[in-house]
Amino acid sequence: MWSVKDVYYVSDSTAILAEGMGRALLCQFPEINFNEERIPFVRDAADARKALARILKQSGGRSPLVFCTIVQTEPRLILDSPEIEFFDLLGPVLERLEHCLEAKALREPGFSHQADRLTLARRVDAIHYSIEHDDGTRTREYDKAEIILAGVSRSGKTPVCVYLATQMGYKAANFPLTAEYLDQYQLPQELLKQKQMLVGLTSSPQVLHEFREKRYGGSRYARLDTCTQELEQAQRIFDRYKIPVIATNGRSIEEIAVAAIEALKGARPRGHRG
Amino acid sequence: MWSVKDVYYVSDSTAILAEGMGRALLCQFPEINFNEERIPFVRDAADARKALARILKQSGGRSPLVFCTIVQTEPRLILDSPEIEFFDLLGPVLERLEHCLEAKALREPGFSHQADRLTLARRVDAIHYSIEHDDGTRTREYDKAEIILAGVSRSGKTPVCVYLATQMGYKAANFPLTAEYLDQYQLPQELLKQKQMLVGLTSSPQVLHEFREKRYGGSRYARLDTCTQELEQAQRIFDRYKIPVIATNGRSIEEIAVAAIEALKGARPRGHRG
Incomplete structure (x- = not known):
């Protein structure tokens, strides 16, 4: 060898x-x-x-x-x-x-x-849309989204959205499940109106804990029990609204992106993006 | 057939x-x-x-x-x-x-x-860096950048940076050449300190005009003569500081990204990212 x-x-x-x-x-x-x-x-x-x-x-x-x-x-x-x-x-x-x-x-x-102008314009628009709708911003424009990822902080929403836009041309928004939603087990109206576009991301408490420690080491936010609790609350929200869920731990950005699109295809009638 | x-x-x-x-x-x-x-x-x-x-x-x-x-x-x-x-x-x-x-x-x-944790963490960091350093923000953190794209408005900087981060794991920042720099034919100090990371993007006046018309139709900003003038001023800046330049018109995001990395490799000693 x-x-x-x-x-x-x-x-x-x-x-x-x-x-x-x-x-x-x-x-x-x-x-x-x-x-x-x-x-x-x-x-x-x-x-x-x-x-x-x-x-x-x-x-x-x-x-x-x-x-x-x-x-x-x-x-x-x-x-x-x-x-x-x-x-x-x-x-x-x-x-x-x-x-x-x-x-x-x-x-x-x-x-x-060779840049097919239509494809290029579509991807450029998708990238700008995804950056402008990162982390729960401009939720009023969710009617333009082709996929919306929801999950707790540091569950990997931003990288997957950016990949979906850059590589696959989807207008991808993402919405953080913060305490105000987790504690009430509910989602805001702007998001529920686009429920057919919604995919939940989840992770393991250990992986989430490691990601959060890297950024805010020693904080209550990063503690393992906080991570465990938030992931459980998020899962209850996904169950309540019957939102498809993708486990992100141990998977690449590509795998999560493709799994999210597959989950949407399974959840709604087949469209031209099928 | x-x-x-x-x-x-x-x-x-x-x-x-x-x-x-x-x-x-x-x-x-x-x-x-x-x-x-x-x-x-x-x-x-x-x-x-x-x-x-x-x-x-x-x-x-x-x-x-x-x-x-x-x-x-x-x-x-x-x-x-x-x-x-x-x-x-x-x-x-x-x-x-x-x-x-x-x-x-x-x-x-x-x-x-299968997600190699180091590669994944690197790409996630690169994506966050690129979003946080889009459009000339946080120029003080340019010392962390692995590539910085400069060009006039709508010359394609953001999509290429996002691609470089998402697909290739580079911390990519971008800096818009606005009137204050174009009219003076100069770049700010924060950018010049990282000149070895700098690549210029250019386009044809016609393509730039079309991109700008789509967003701000009928404006002075979108006019063909404005586009022609700005691209000429930008080229003079690139020439003045000997910054490698990539023409973006007719090329895909992937092609521009790879050409930009090749230009940097040609311009500086070969490192571990070679």
């Missing part, structure tokens, strides 16, 4: 996809240390030669792994050197797709990231 | 990666309409049977495309039905990697998205 491997993510665009694929694969080998580098914007033969020279200089003789998502044939052939372990992630699939779809692929570099 | 195809993204985790791969491939066939659906969290044989039944019911007989990133063998074999076009995106690469690395893959479902 190799103990260390150099890994390169090479792409005609951002190399974010190549990195995502590489990481999903390499995490299945937790005993090996990987030195990773992204080489984005490799658009032609000259770029490919430069990238190859860089890779060979840095990792020559140690068979680096190269994960490549370039769609054009020529730069790919240049990079596919005998001195590296070359993984062509898109090429073979693209060929099979041409056969399945009975169509010819464009093979235009960076095409997938 | 097919004019319409059903496409499913099936995964043991969020299916975000399968969707990303699928879209990078399918965008090379712009004349075909694709009906897409994500089927996340397919973790065992029972989940796989349920997913297959759903796919066959909805698209039976029309050979739907299924892009799959499941690492376990059994659910994959269940999904690989003769009635669908099954694309196993990770399986074959994982086998070749086992050979290259002389190691056995874990093949644990959802492993890549």
Whole structure:
């Protein structure tokens, strides 16, 4: 077994996809240390030669792994050197797709990231909406929200909302369950009007305690028994109003975001965002 | 050529990666309409049977495309039905990697998205930092920033910062070049102290004009000549202080984010974030 491997993510665009694929694969080998580098914007033969020279200089003789998502044939052939372990992630699939779809692929570099104006405008709007509706602000505009996350302080609402907006284009608001709601086991009217958009976030008392200690160590707010009590009160509110709930502990931001959208899909009729 | 195809993204985790791969491939066939659906969290044989039944019911007989990133063998074999076009995106690469690395893959479902606590905490901190340092606020804390974007109003600073934080874990601040700086061709001291973290964003007058019209139609602020003048003034500031500049028009949020990081890497000595 190799103990260390150099890994390169090479792409005609951002190399974010190549990195995502590489990481999903390499995490299945937790005993090996990987030195990773992204080489984005490799658009032609000259770029490919430069990238190859860089890779060979840095990792020559140690068979680096190269994960490549370039769609054009020529730069790919240049990079596919005998001195590296070359993984062509898109090429073979693209060929099979041409056969399945009975169509010819464009093979235009960076095409997938060319900004479709509508999609871009939608994501930009969603990001601004989510920042402007963070932490219970502007609740009167909740009728524009496509998802609203509720939960106690530090249960992870803000990062998940920001992810939903940035990556998935949803207008995501979030509402903190503070003492005035927890103690009364009720939600405000502005929120109840949009109940079909509402998803609750919960966590374990221990994880919440750790998050809060980091910011306000030693406070009553951060104490384990306070966390336990608030999470129980929040759960009673979610039960009372039949709000779907996602447990966040041990899960990534992506997983919580996708689980929240799935929960909404299950709770309401299927729309165009299905 | 097919004019319409059903496409499913099936995964043991969020299916975000399968969707990303699928879209990078399918965008090379712009004349075909694709009906897409994500089927996340397919973790065992029972989940796989349920997913297959759903796919066959909805698209039976029309050979739907299924892009799959499941690492376990059994659910994959269940999904690989003769009635669908099954694309196993990770399986074959994982086998070749086992050979290259002389190691056995874990093949644990959802492993890549299991929240590594350090990475998660880092991203959560970065997101909070970026929201709290949006639009020129708390400039005294710029010493904590890992990247600072500067540009005129509506040049795309906020969405790119949020992306850098959410997806890439960078503490990203942004600073608006308002009239007081543009007219004097200078930047404030707090910003100049962190000049090595600074990247400028620019756009075309036409695109900026359109963005501004959408929000404040008919205003002096949105006028094309105002946009032209402000972008020219901003460019003079970037030139004066030798700040790397990224053109944002026609590019996606991802592309601008990666280009900004590359620009910083080029401008300063290589650090651990390289």
